[in-house]
Amino acid sequence: MINKLLAVAFVALAVTASGCGSSSSSSSSAPPASSGGAADCSPSSLHTLTSGKLTIGTDNPAYSPYYTGGPGHDWSGKYNNDPYTGKGFEAAVAYAVAEKMGFTKDQVTWAVTHFDQSFAPGPKNFDFYLAQVSIRPKRAENVDFSLPYYRANQAVVALKGTPITSATTLADLKKYKLGTQVGTTSYDFITGTIQPSQQPSAFNTTNDAIHALQAGQIDGIVVDLPTAFYMTAVQIPKSTVVGQFPTSPGGDQWGLVMTKDSPLKACVDKAVSALTADGTLAKLQKTWLSDKVSTPVLQ
């Protein structure tokens, strides 16, 4: 944190010392020329990070079912997945968007971007970022979001046979110790909607939350439903999805993250809406994500 502040201060100093060279890229002026409907979205004319290439950021580790290609490139480790394979829901969405924008598979590069970095001020190491990031008005003050590519429900995962699994309503969950991952919207959901009597826990990674569940430190993990399915199927033996929550008003919609006032936004949005219209997104959802209808809804 202090380091980050210092780094920002030094960068600021350096920029000032070098004669305010890059004022156009960092000032919050209107997006160049792309505000109209008829934006030129051919790869050669797009102002991407590396011209002629599309750099896509995602978190590391990259979890199933959003990335399912198995370890590779920088994404190593047991539950980690290489996005270059294009396997998994978000990897597939990313390549579909890239293709719609006119990039070939070879022109796509993936960048490891921690969630915190995705919204840090200053230059980004990606053209767009996708890692289950929910679109929220407050967040949109600091980054640009594309149109949503998925709507996710929250769900509770617990170990089979524990008391929490008999919960059938939101009120039933109040007395349990719940946990979630930092950086998701689940924590606000727990404190705001479930309002449990015990202070919920917040973990830095999903793996840590799983450890805590298995060690009996928490009774349930609140995650998005597709992740919940993956956890119960692969990551946590003898676990079950207790239930999903009704979609909140406005919905927990996921968008691609871009730098604030990104010149790419118009073209990315165009690609996403085309993929929605032609049914590609629905098809990818069907291919990579489990069916949410069969899970009981906790009201």
Next chain:
Amino acid sequence: MLPASAGNVWVALGSTVVVFAGLALIIVNSPGWPKVKHTFFDPAEFRTYFATIGHAFVLNIKIFLVAEVLILILALVLAVMRSLPGAVFFPIRVLAIGYTDLFRGIPTILLVYLFGFGIPTLQLSHVTVNPVYLGAAALVVVYTAYVSEVYRAGIESVHPSQEAAARSLGLTRGQTMQTVILPQAVRRVIPPLLNDFIGLQKDTALISVLGPVEALQRATLGASSEFNYTPYVVAAFFFVLITVPQARLTDWLIARDRKRQMAGGQV
């Protein structure tokens, strides 16, 4: 510390104003400043998160208050163990040295993970799985190693003639340690001791990796929910708030000690 004459005060004041105003001007006039100001120093965000993070900070305070008491006791025991003379006590010395080497060397965060997730996985009965206790235990283990070294430095700084004199008066080895050596040693090491405790207070934030929502984790939650870093600055504010009085206390103790020693020299 401060210049004595009135002229010097003005010089100090002038140079301070020039340096700080210069720095402020450079930062405020940099092209990225509006963005930085918005993401790190948003007054509205600060107000929103002040109470929430302050409330979460109570957990940090509880942890370090309990941990500090335990560390003071355990580290003293360890330091005395290491200072035991003679061949008979060799295994105890080895144990004490091994403990210090091991736990000063392991990164604190790793030990917090090991205690917090490892111990519950052993599924021992009668052992807590509460991550706050386990994380605090890891901090106690690490800081005991640091603080025992501080104590040891204090014990070794007491001149051997003190011990010789005490023994010649008929005090046993234990009595000598208790009534002659330790009182002098502890007084000398209070400033570095407080220094270690400031480190400990900040390291209470490490317990957040186990899930408890203390000040830093609350700030992380706020930052990631709004994509704004101001909550981190709020957390930093609270940590500084409790550190500064201690730092001044340490300065004062050092100054008092110096005065005492100089007074002794003039006798």
